[in-house]
Amino acid sequence: MKINSGRTKAYKVISIVILVILALLFLFPLYWIVTGAFKPAQDIYAQEPVWWPTEWVTKNFDALFKKRTAPLWELAVPFSSYFTADNSPVFFSVGPTVPAAFRWLVNTVFMAVVAMILTCITAAMAGYALAKKRFVGRTIIFSLIVCAMALPKQVILIPLLKEMAALKLINNIWSVIFPTVGWPFGVFLMKQFSESIPGEILEAARVDGSSELRTFTTIVVPIVKPGIGALAIFTFINSWNDYFMQLIMLSSNSNFTIALGIATLQAETSIDMGLLMAGAALASIPIIVVFLVFQKYFTQGITMGAVKG
Amino acid sequence: MAKQPKQSMSRALQRRENINGYLFMLPSLIFFVGFVIIPMFMCIFMSLTDANMRDQALPHFIGIKNFVDLWKDEDFLGALKNTFLIVVVSVPTVCAFSLWVASAIYKLKSPVLSAFRCIFYLPVVTGSVAVTVVWKWMYDNYNGILNTALKGAGLIEKNINFLGTPGIAIWCIIIILFTTSVGQPIVLYVSALGNVDQSLVEAAEVDGANHMQVFWKIKWPQIMPTTLYILVITTINSFQCFALIQLLTSGGSDTDTVMFRIYWTAFKLTEQQGHFGYANAMGVVLAIFIAILSAVQFRLAREK
Amino acid sequence: MKVEYLAYADGDDKVNTAITAGNQPDLIMEGPERLVANWGAAGYMVDLADMLDDTDKKEINDVSAGVLSACTTADGKVYEYPLVMTAHCMAINLNAFKEAGADQYLDLENHTWTTENFIKAVEALYAKYGQTVGAVYCAGQGGDQGTRALVNNLYGGTYTNADHTAYTWDDANNVKALETLLGMDGIDFDASLAGGDEIAKFYQGALKMAFCWNIAQQLDPNGAGTGAEKTVTGDDIVFMSFPSETGASQLQGGIWGFGIFDKGDAAKVEAAKKFIKYMCDSEHTVDAVKTANYFAVRTTAEGTDLSGIWADNAIMAEYTKLMPYLGDYYQVTKGWAAQRTEWWTMLQEIGQGADISSTIATRMGNANAAAK
Numbered sequence: 001m002k003i004n005s006g007r008t009k010a011y012k013v014i015s016i017v018i019l020v021i022l023a024l025l026f027l028f029p030l031y032w033i034v035t036g037a038f039k040p041a042q043d044i045y046a047q048e049p050v051w052w053p054t055e056w057v058t059k060n061f062d063a064l065f066k067k068r069t070a071p072l073w074e075l076a077v078p079f080s081s082y083f084t085a086d087n088s089p090v091f092f093s094v095g096p097t098v099p100a101a102f103r104w105l106v107n108t109v110f111m112a113v114v115a116m117i118l119t120c121i122t123a124a125m126a127g128y129a130l131a132k133k134r135f136v137g138r139t140i141i142f143s144l145i146v147c148a149m150a151l152p153k154q155v156i157l158i159p160l161l162k163e164m165a166a167l168k169l170i171n172n173i174w175s176v177i178f179p180t181v182g183w184p185f186g187v188f189l190m191k192q193f194s195e196s197i198p199g200e201i202l203e204a205a206r207v208d209g210s211s212e213l214r215t216f217t218t219i220v221v222p223i224v225k226p227g228i229g230a231l232a233i234f235t236f237i238n239s240w241n242d243y244f245m246q247l248i249m250l251s252s253n254s255n256f257t258i259a260l261g262i263a264t265l266q267a268e269t270s271i272d273m274g275l276l277m278a279g280a281a282l283a284s285i286p287i288i289v290v291f292l293v294f295q296k297y298f299t300q301g302i303t304m305g306a307v308k309g
Numbered sequence: 310m311a312k313q314p315k316q317s318m319s320r321a322l323q324r325r326e327n328i329n330g331y332l333f334m335l336p337s338l339i340f341f342v343g344f345v346i347i348p349m350f351m352c353i354f355m356s357l358t359d360a361n362m363r364d365q366a367l368p369h370f371i372g373i374k375n376f377v378d379l380w381k382d383e384d385f386l387g388a389l390k391n392t393f394l395i396v397v398v399s400v401p402t403v404c405a406f407s408l409w410v411a412s413a414i415y416k417l418k419s420p421v422l423s424a425f426r427c428i429f430y431l432p433v434v435t436g437s438v439a440v441t442v443v444w445k446w447m448y449d450n451y452n453g454i455l456n457t458a459l460k461g462a463g464l465i466e467k468n469i470n471f472l473g474t475p476g477i478a479i480w481c482i483i484i485i486l487f488t489t490s491v492g493q494p495i496v497l498y499v500s501a502l503g504n505v506d507q508s509l510v511e512a513a514e515v516d517g518a519n520h521m522q523v524f525w526k527i528k529w530p531q532i533m534p535t536t537l538y539i540l541v542i543t544t545i546n547s548f549q550c551f552a553l554i555q556l557l558t559s560g561g562s563d564t565d566t567v568m569f570r571i572y573w574t575a576f577k578l579t580e581q582q583g584h585f586g587y588a589n590a591m592g593v594v595l596a597i598f599i600a601i602l603s604a605v606q607f608r609l610a611r612e613k
Numbered sequence: 614m615k616v617e618y619l620a621y622a623d624g625d626d627k628v629n630t631a632i633t634a635g636n637q638p639d640l641i642m643e644g645p646e647r648l649v650a651n652w653g654a655a656g657y658m659v660d661l662a663d664m665l666d667d668t669d670k671k672e673i674n675d676v677s678a679g680v681l682s683a684c685t686t687a688d689g690k691v692y693e694y695p696l697v698m699t700a701h702c703m704a705i706n707l708n709a710f711k712e713a714g715a716d717q718y719l720d721l722e723n724h725t726w727t728t729e730n731f732i733k734a735v736e737a738l739y740a741k742y743g744q745t746v747g748a749v750y751c752a753g754q755g756g757d758q759g760t761r762a763l764v765n766n767l768y769g770g771t772y773t774n775a776d777h778t779a780y781t782w783d784d785a786n787n788v789k790a791l792e793t794l795l796g797m798d799g800i801d802f803d804a805s806l807a808g809g810d811e812i813a814k815f816y817q818g819a820l821k822m823a824f825c826w827n828i829a830q831q832l833d834p835n836g837a838g839t840g841a842e843k844t845v846t847g848d849d850i851v852f853m854s855f856p857s858e859t860g861a862s863q864l865q866g867g868i869w870g871f872g873i874f875d876k877g878d879a880a881k882v883e884a885a886k887k888f889i890k891y892m893c894d895s896e897h898t899v900d901a902v903k904t905a906n907y908f909a910v911r912t913t914a915e916g917t918d919l920s921g922i923w924a925d926n927a928i929m930a931e932y933t934k935l936m937p938y939l940g941d942y943y944q945v946t947k948g949w950a951a952q953r954t955e956w957w958t959m960l961q962e963i964g965q966g967a968d969i970s971s972t973i974a975t976r977m978g979n980a981n982a983a984a985k
Binding site for chain 2: 625626629630632633651655656745751752753754803804805806807814817819820947948949950951954957958961965983
């Protein structure tokens with residue numbers, strides 16, 4: 001027994017050491033982004049990599065912001081391009097001109113927030129219906145949803161592009177938002193959560209004469225709230241990082257997202273790692289902060305969704 | 310669940326359930342049908358035609374010619390092979406690694422535990438483009454930090470051209486994919502292990518079972534649903550890997566995948582006759598393989 | 614008017630997605646390989662032949678006869694109205710060459726060198742530095758004009774046939790060049806670099822020569838704004854013609870001009886034509902050319918003399934020495950977009966030790982299939 005516990009202890013110490021090393025390795029890319037963003041050119045181009053900036057400079061950010069400009073926002077009337085002669089949308093508000101990278105951030109935040117809100121609303125409703133309503137065709141819809149979950153978006157790339165063109169949504173942030181909302185993972189997750197709603201409560205509400213919508217908002221939503229929280233963060237992060245959709249759908253500088261903007265900087269003929277790191281920092285730091293602030297809800301949420309699955 | 314006392318449900322009640330059910334489904338269905346299901350069917354249809362970018366008119370129906378051509382297209386078969394290599398390698402390693410990390414950290418004190426959890430989750434949050442850009446620099450074969458570190462440690466003598474060597478490049482991509490995939494499984498396993506019935510564990514220990522036996526006989530069956538879920542999401546995740554290929558190698562150095570090749574065929578090789586139809590045929594093939602793989606996974610999990 | 618910047622590497626994907634979506638721009642500034650050979654041949658562009666009268670043609674032909682033919686299809690349609698041009702060349706790090714004693718192999722006066730001297734220089738550099746000094750980059754299509762020019766010039770091979778209908782990579786002189794490059798210590802077929810990465814490595818000092826170079830790079834290396842003709846560490850950069858047996862090489866031209874996408878709107882086409890005229894053939898052309906940092910494609914624009922616009926810039930004036938070496942503009946061969954992928958894939962495979970002749974045969978076969 002004693003030998004065994006001694007061995008266990010040694011095993012524990014070793015595993016903690018390995019874990020710490022692994023954690024450092026996982027942190028390293030982020031460290032490299034942040035220090036790289038503040039390194040002067042001679043560090044960036046040094047023959048031997050420089051572990052710590054010899055001097056902290058903001059030159060890379062200056063270069064990033066100097067590159068291009070765009071209006072800070074341009075709010076178009078949705079679907080307005082359908083009605084104008086030259087198919088260009090009508091704007092009801094256009095902001096002051098700023099460095100394009102800011103506009104990319106604004107676009108990205110807008111995209112992620114709207115996709116998050118829409119997904120949460122539609123998925124909560126659909127998940128509740130799938131879990132608790134015995135309507136005809138429910139099994140078929142649910143199996144379709146499960147099947148579609150595994151489908152890579154590249155598969156439907158061309159049809160989706162054609163469809164967006166027909167809807168005149170191409171090169172418009174909505175063309176990235178809509179497919180994100182349509183992606184069925186949220187419905188799947190919310191169905192798992194809604195299974196736990198006790199049928200008796202719903203029945204009691206119905207007997208009391210509560211309308212369906214009222215039952216949903218006052219009884220269902222509070223119960224599945226942790227699920228909505230998890231889905232919200234999940235969608236936010238996914239949408240923020242969904243580079244592929246953005247690449248296909250968005251073509252003009254002022255409609256870029258931050259990820260697409262960085263990728264475009266990288267594709268240009270000359271390569272300035274400092275500039276790219278500044279861009280990468282700008283793209284990742286905001287979302288990391290959001291994650292750290294909400295991480296408790298997030299970890300709770302994803303586990304609950306899965307355990308019930 | 311579907312086997313509830315249906316006979317007691319009156320027709321009026323069933324009608325009400327139908328109407329309410331579909332009203333609640335409606336907002337979601339608009340998006341799901343509009344932007345997933347319809348394109349899916351369009352994709353299947355286009356894969357049987359010679360559609361291309363040039364002709365706006367209706368394409369010609371050419372049956373399964375695209376699929377026959379794909380079967381002979383060595384570049385495509387290479388991409389298919391790489392796609393499977395990525396999935397076959399990354400799914401089990403991600404599962405095993407995250408299970409090991411989770412079992413090593415789940416009993417730690419709460420702040421330490423959540424620190425570890427956060428760190429392993431960070432690459433997911435950082436975003437594929439930012440992660441790719443920084444790894445590209447780290448892998449650099451002239452002044453990349455990785456070459457310097459390996460040389461400093463005496464493991465290699467000459468710089469390795471990580472992203473420029475077939476046979477190495479794909480593993481470099483798998484490593485990046487790995488770091489961006491383990492976050493969620495670790496979170497899931499931590500909580501699954503925390504929920505394992507302690508009385509069973511204690512009973513087994515009293516009976517003299519060692520750690521390994523406790524793990525395989527008591528804990529493993531209880532975390533099985535989580536494992537299944539992780540298998541599924543990791544598979545999905547591995548099939549989504551596009552940015553890594555596009556931004557690191559453009560499919561060169563034997564790293565082409567079907568996902569990237571669809572994009573390349575659709576928008577780079579626009580001079581090829583019927584390239585849209587061809588790209589869609591690749592999509593259909595990929596979807597079929599994914600469906601088979603998912604079915605196999607479910608079957609395996611259920612048997613256990 | 615809205616202006617969009619597209620990266621050359623993925624700019625065509627972007628335009629292709631836009632064409633698919635019916636969302637292409639009205640006006641585009643690009644090179645003939647895309648405007649004429651790709652989108653023009655596919656029927657997306659407006660014929661601009663009516664914009665060029667005999668005076669215009671003479672003004673352009675007096676600079677270089679190749680420009681107009683590059684912008685014109687076989688059946689006489691003009692899909693690009695040219696504005697500027699340059700010669701793509703290579704560059705060397707003069708300090709490194711001097712340190713290695715390799716500067717004796719350079720004709721710094723004329724910016725030319727022979728194949729023999731190139732080989733000797735690389736040997737000297739490798740002896741001094743013991744590492745890769747020049748990279749045959751092939752991570753993607755970015756900057757592929759450099760690798761094409763290097764391989765073709767070394768022993769006088771050709772890239773396409775004379776009437777631009779087929780690719781001729783299996784030319785014995787190309788095979789010899791590839792074998793020579795493969796056998797040289799100090800030259801590495803690097804599948805992790807594309808043209809832009811190679812420039813960055815050269816700017817950084819890791820590589821001692823860059824095959825992806827032109828006047829814009831010479832004026833502002835790596836776009837970093839750290840001074841003309843200098844690397845990051847302050848070494849001198851000298852632009853050079855590609856090495857060839859005689860020293861008189863065939864340089865790849867870059868021609869940029871405007872094309873108009875045909876979207877069926879006559880008024881917009883007229884407006885776009887006016888804009889082109891304003892940019893390419895008016896008293897404002899001087900500014901347009903100077904902004905682009907390239908050379909004018911014509912002698913005069915509506916009476917304004919363009920021949921001396923760079924007289925005040927020593928670097929530009931020096932660079933004009935390379936312009937007579939402008940070679941055949943073969944980028945208008947059909948299947949251009951497809952063959953680019955085949956080319957860099959071929960270089961990767963050869964660099965990895967694949968059999969040269971069979972690899973060339975396969976890849977050239979694919980390229981020629983696309984050229985039909």
